[in-house]
Amino acid sequence: MAHLSGRVASMQASPIRKLTPLSDAAEKRGTKVYHLNIGQPDIPTPQNYWQAIRESEPRVLAYGPSQGLAVLRKAISGYYERAGIKVPEDRVMITTGGSEAVYFAFMAACSHGDEVVCFEPFYTNYNGFASMAGITLVPVTSSVENGFHLPSREAIEAVITPRTKAILICSPNNPTGTVLGSEEIGILSDIVRKYDLFLLSDEVYRDFVFDGGKHVSVLEFPGIADRVIVMDSISKRFSSCGARLGNLICLNTDVMGGILKLGQARLCPPTMAQYGAAWIYEHLGASYYHDVALTYQRRRDLLMQELEGVPGVFFLRPEGAFYATIRVPVDSADGFAAWLLNDFSVDGATVMVSPAAGFYATPGMGEDEIRLAYVINDDDMRKALGILKQGLREYPGMVAGH
Amino acid sequence: MAHLSGRVASMQASPIRKLTPLSDAAEKRGTKVYHLNIGQPDIPTPQNYWQAIRESEPRVLAYGPSQGLAVLRKAISGYYERAGIKVPEDRVMITTGGSEAVYFAFMAACSHGDEVVCFEPFYTNYNGFASMAGITLVPVTSSVENGFHLPSREAIEAVITPRTKAILICSPNNPTGTVLGSEEIGILSDIVRKYDLFLLSDEVYRDFVFDGGKHVSVLEFPGIADRVIVMDSISKRFSSCGARLGNLICLNTDVMGGILKLGQARLCPPTMAQYGAAWIYEHLGASYYHDVALTYQRRRDLLMQELEGVPGVFFLRPEGAFYATIRVPVDSADGFAAWLLNDFSVDGATVMVSPAAGFYATPGMGEDEIRLAYVINDDDMRKALGILKQGLREYPGMVAGH
Numbered sequence: 001m002a003h004l005s006g007r008v009a010s011m012q013a014s015p016i017r018k019l020t021p022l023s024d025a026a027e028k029r030g031t032k033v034y035h036l037n038i039g040q041p042d043i044p045t046p047q048n049y050w051q052a053i054r055e056s057e058p059r060v061l062a063y064g065p066s067q068g069l070a071v072l073r074k075a076i077s078g079y080y081e082r083a084g085i086k087v088p089e090d091r092v093m094i095t096t097g098g099s100e101a102v103y104f105a106f107m108a109a110c111s112h113g114d115e116v117v118c119f120e121p122f123y124t125n126y127n128g129f130a131s132m133a134g135i136t137l138v139p140v141t142s143s144v145e146n147g148f149h150l151p152s153r154e155a156i157e158a159v160i161t162p163r164t165k166a167i168l169i170c171s172p173n174n175p176t177g178t179v180l181g182s183e184e185i186g187i188l189s190d191i192v193r194k195y196d197l198f199l200l201s202d203e204v205y206r207d208f209v210f211d212g213g214k215h216v217s218v219l220e221f222p223g224i225a226d227r228v229i230v231m232d233s234i235s236k237r238f239s240s241c242g243a244r245l246g247n248l249i250c251l252n253t254d255v256m257g258g259i260l261k262l263g264q265a266r267l268c269p270p271t272m273a274q275y276g277a278a279w280i281y282e283h284l285g286a287s288y289y290h291d292v293a294l295t296y297q298r299r300r301d302l303l304m305q306e307l308e309g310v311p312g313v314f315f316l317r318p319e320g321a322f323y324a325t326i327r328v329p330v331d332s333a334d335g336f337a338a339w340l341l342n343d344f345s346v347d348g349a350t351v352m353v354s355p356a357a358g359f360y361a362t363p364g365m366g367e368d369e370i371r372l373a374y375v376i377n378d379d380d381m382r383k384a385l386g387i388l389k390q391g392l393r394e395y396p397g398m399v400a401g402h
Numbered sequence: 403m404a405h406l407s408g409r410v411a412s413m414q415a416s417p418i419r420k421l422t423p424l425s426d427a428a429e430k431r432g433t434k435v436y437h438l439n440i441g442q443p444d445i446p447t448p449q450n451y452w453q454a455i456r457e458s459e460p461r462v463l464a465y466g467p468s469q470g471l472a473v474l475r476k477a478i479s480g481y482y483e484r485a486g487i488k489v490p491e492d493r494v495m496i497t498t499g500g501s502e503a504v505y506f507a508f509m510a511a512c513s514h515g516d517e518v519v520c521f522e523p524f525y526t527n528y529n530g531f532a533s534m535a536g537i538t539l540v541p542v543t544s545s546v547e548n549g550f551h552l553p554s555r556e557a558i559e560a561v562i563t564p565r566t567k568a569i570l571i572c573s574p575n576n577p578t579g580t581v582l583g584s585e586e587i588g589i590l591s592d593i594v595r596k597y598d599l600f601l602l603s604d605e606v607y608r609d610f611v612f613d614g615g616k617h618v619s620v621l622e623f624p625g626i627a628d629r630v631i632v633m634d635s636i637s638k639r640f641s642s643c644g645a646r647l648g649n650l651i652c653l654n655t656d657v658m659g660g661i662l663k664l665g666q667a668r669l670c671p672p673t674m675a676q677y678g679a680a681w682i683y684e685h686l687g688a689s690y691y692h693d694v695a696l697t698y699q700r701r702r703d704l705l706m707q708e709l710e711g712v713p714g715v716f717f718l719r720p721e722g723a724f725y726a727t728i729r730v731p732v733d734s735a736d737g738f739a740a741w742l743l744n745d746f747s748v749d750g751a752t753v754m755v756s757p758a759a760g761f762y763a764t765p766g767m768g769e770d771e772i773r774l775a776y777v778i779n780d781d782d783m784r785k786a787l788g789i790l791k792q793g794l795r796e797y798p799g800m801v802a803g804h
Contacts, residue, residue, distance in 0.1 A: 001654070002600045002629040003565070005513045008660040014468075017666065045463040052458065061447040061642040066416075096498055096646065111407045112514055112536050130669025134514050134536055164408070198404045227404040242461040242673030244498065244646075252403070258410040264419060265530025270672045271644030287789040334430040 004306050006139070011131045015124055015358025022341040023352050032349035033312040033341070034384035036372045039174060041239040042350070043292055049240065050281030053272050061271060068094020068247070068261040069274045075281035075393030076247055082286075085219050091251050093259055095267045096203050098233030098246035102126060102263050105229045105248060106133040106254055107167040109198040116200070116259050117159055118168040119150065121325055121366055124201070128170065138164070139361040144369065147316030149174035150184045156191060166198035167191065172205040175359045175371040176325045177300070177318025179209055182216050189221045200222055204233040204246075205321035207289045210297040213319060219249065226252040228333045234277050238284075238323075243273040280323075296322045299374035299381055310392060312399070325356050325371045331397035333357060333370050340391050351391070368399070404801030415524055417760025421563045422742040425754050428741070434751035435743070436786035437550045438774045441550055441576060441725070443641040445694055445777075451642065454672050454681030455789050463673060468665040470496020470649070471676045473679040474611035477683035478649055484688075485574065489619050495651050495661055500606050500635030504528065506664050507631045508535040510657055511568040511580035511600040518602070519656045520551065520570040521563055523577050523727055540566070546729050546771065549718030550578035558593060568600035569593065574607035574617070577773040579702070579720025581611055589692060591623045601626060605637040606648070609691045615721060615763040617675045621651065635681050638724075640686075645675040698724045701776035701783050708787035712794060712802070727758050727773045731787040733799035735772050736758060742793050753786045753793070765780045770801070 077089040095101040112134040122140040171180040201218040219229040233246035312329025330336040333355035356369035479491040497503040514536040522541040544550040573582040603620040620630040636647035714731025732738040735757035758771035
């Protein structure tokens with residue numbers, strides 16, 4: 001019998017999906033499950049996305065350019081121009097989802113065995129791409145106490161080794177909703193120059209910043225223009241996760257040339273979705289972005305309203321994206337999440353949450369935290385949060401005085 | 403200035419694309435360029451592909467399952483059933499193009515530093531994925547003299563080392579058009595059992611076998627069922643390269659479990675294209691496959707008719723796919739291909755071919771060979787081959803007595 005390679009055998013299975021069988025079983029029993037566990041937006045995909053694709057139907061569905069269709073790269077350049085950021089279209093590479101952008105960025109910044117500093121909790125799929133790329137993610141822990149903002153400069157510098165090639169950030173953040181400010185990115189900018197590193201920046205939630213705040217991109221720091229690789233996606237921005245379209249921005253032409261070689265190996269990103277995405281980028285006005293951000297902000301407010309003041313629950317106001325990672329007074333968030341699905345319901349309904357341990361690289365961290373994604377409508381949000389609060393009263397593994 | 407990783411810096415740039423600037427320049431000068439250089443089918447994508455997608459338009463374009471939509475996996479299982487091959491749908495994983503199937507197969511079979519035996523000339527993009535996976539492709543040379551059929555058992559066994567984890571084949575073959583017979587696959591089956599290896603089989607051209615022949619799949623060898631990974635794609639089969647949809651088949655559940663972890667990292671393949679592909683797999687009858695194969699066979703016949711007997715040209719009758727790799731009497735196929743684009747035309751038209759050296763891993767091999775892809779209509783084929791023949795008479799770097 002032939003054996004699976006060691007590197008894939010040792011890869012972490014998706015922690016988010018571990019609970020899926022329990023959720024399936026609950027639904028099979030007739031229990032309504034409110035999904036606060038997954039980052040799948042519920043906002044409709046703009047209808048013109050479909051229209052634009054229909055109008056582009058070719059006779060032969062051919063390969064496109066490896067770097068993506070010119071029309072989409074130009075549209076993305078225009079999107080940044082409207083945000084006051086200059087990104088020439090030949091510094092934009094279209095990728096197969098933000099996922100591929102992450103993988104290409106890791107590959108371009110690191111050789112096998114190199115290290116990337118990141119801030120835990122972090123998006124779990126970084127682990128998968130780190131495994132594939134044969135690199136190590138070195139975590140610096142951020143804390144719910146200060147709203148998961150950057151740890152100190154010293155804490156960051158302490159983990160840098162000769163094998164460190166990059167620092168990875170995500171703002172607005174999945175799984176915390178934290179938005180990094182200019183000062184924080186300024187500190188990172190100093191560090192990457194000091195240690196000759198790349199700054200890899202996942203900005204897929206950049207349009208979802210609340211309370212009138214403005215997203216700060218690493219592209220706004222000219223002193224590190226040759227060191228930044230931005231990873232982006234239309235999945236969340238335009239509620240089109242299934243399109244598998246993202247992009248990568250890199251102003252360093254040498255690095256971009258290398259990334260293009262990676263792109264040539266896989267030939268091209270999906271062709272038709274690019275026509276749809278180009279139309280959206282070109283035509284949707286500021287009001288679209290504003291309305292979507294307000295929708296998520298309203299749900300964030302609902303979350304605050306329902307959960308602030310619940311005994312033992314602690315978190316600071318999330319500043320963007322559509323997530324919150326909150327401390328809950330339980331012995332084990334894994335056990336709590338499983339109990340909600342297996343053993344608990346209110347009027348035939350329950351709620352599915354993500355235990356936060358899966359978002360940490362350090363063993364033992366996050367065992368009293370859960371991530372909530374607010375991608376269901378307001379009514380359902382209210383019901384789901386009500387069930388969650390009741391669960392927090394009835395769960396047998398509650399920890400007092402937390 | 404931050405530097406590109408060593409592994410990407412040392413990656414081979416796509417050799418097929420090296421000539422593109424010359425071709426662009428020729429077209430800019432007003433020269434018509436017949437493209438015999440690229441494997442982009444010209445046969446129309448089945449119209450119902452588009453219809454099926456339109457009828458599946460969802461409100462929110464959501465993530466699909468990491469292993470692909472059940473409807474498509476079932477349809478592929480049915481496709482194999484009609485070919486007399488039993489493939490349960492849970493042994494089918496949908497991938498983002500055949501490209502991703504190749505990458506996942508490499509990752510699942512090999513850890514960093516492992517080796518895969520393959521037969522040169524081979525599809526160049528295997529190189530890209532081997533670089534990404536950090537593995538070495540160890541070539542055994544096949545020869546135009548015997549129609550690029552398998553080298554001897556001894557030649558294959560001679561390159562196997564303790565680091566060898568797999569043998570990689572492609573039948574019908576890109577770039578040669580060679581189809582491996584049962585006896586050849588039987589020999590490989592013996593070898594992979596003897597040395598405890600995987601047999602990775604790229605079967606994307608399996609429906610294009612000529613002269614009434616039948617494709618032989620590695621899936622038809624029960625003795626190696628736990629060792630085979632089949633890589634497949636709809637790109638060529640249904641002229642839909644831009645859909646970026648392929649699949650991987652592996653009957654070994656342990657290995658398939660590992661591959662699913664790779665799939666979870668990238669979330670899912672493109673959602674909408676899967677509806678289109680499922681429709682095609684379910685509904686297109688035997689006559690579709692038959693007609694497409696006959697179209698390519700007719701062009702293969704044209705190729706034989708025009709090029710057989712040309713002094714210094716040598717090749718055996720291609721048995722499938724839509725490629726031929728032929729020996730030509732030139733000092734350098736690279737130089738010849740560039741000369742055709744830069745310095746030669748007949749009535750304002752010229753032809754673009756692929757120098758074969760890019761398909762070999764051994765330096766110096768293939769310098770007197772070119773690959774022709776017959777994916778243009780019969781009239782254009784005739785004109786293009788006429789120009790090629792005239793080029794072979796007028797090229798200043800001709801080598802006599804070859």
